[in-house]
Amino acid sequence: MKLLAGFLLISSSLSLCCLFLSKLLEPEYFYGAEFDVRVINGFSTNSSLPLVIWCSxxxxxxxxxxxxxxxxxxxxxxxxxxxGAAARFLCTVKWDSTRKRFDAFEAERDGRRCGxxxxxxxxxxxxGFYFSSDEVNWKKDFSWF
Structure with missing residues (x-):
């Protein structure tokens, strides 16, 4: 019984090591992971007034x-x-006379939540502003004010 338990422990340890090493060998760890950032106008009442966005x-x-x-x-x-670090992208959104600045992408915050x-x-x-990693399930992150 002890022999089997020892074998299972060694086997699971080796599996974890192999998984870790395989992750290190993926191209994104050498060249950087790519994230797709998208901001969508979800207004339903501004057909004549656009939502203006500017990012840097x-x-x-x-x-x-x-x-x-x-x-x-x-x-x-x-x-x-x-x-694994990426730039921070700050956007200013303007609707009529209302303006809001927000971090559209921040590596520490979004690395995991972008799925x-x-x-x-x-x-x-x-x-307000809603976030999603699948564009199906939206969660309100913050309001305009």
Whole structure:
């Protein structure tokens, strides 16, 4: 019985080591993981007034902006560096005379919550900003004010 328990312990330890090593050998750990960031105009009452968004990053500079009509989106890819760190992307969103700045992507916060497919989506609505990693299940992250 002790022999079997010892074998199972060694076997499970080896399996964990192999899994860890296989993760280290994946290309993304050498070249950086890529995250898809998307901001969607989820307003239902602004057909004549677009949602204006402008984003930038200290590492990547100004990535531009868009005037989004209902259902339109602005998206870009973020690649982390060798150590897993990625730039912080700060966006300013303007609707009529209301403005809000928010972190559309922050490596420490979003590394895990963007899910296994690394999808970081924001839905901007009249009552606030919603986050999702699958664009099916949305959770309100914060309000305009």
């Amino acid at each position: 990053s200290d590492d990547h500079g100004d990535i531009g902006g868009r005037a989004l009509q209902e259902g339109d989106d602005f998206s870009w890819a973020v690649r982390s560096n060798f150590w 296994p497919f690394r999808k970081c989506s924001w839905l901007v609505r009249e009552d």
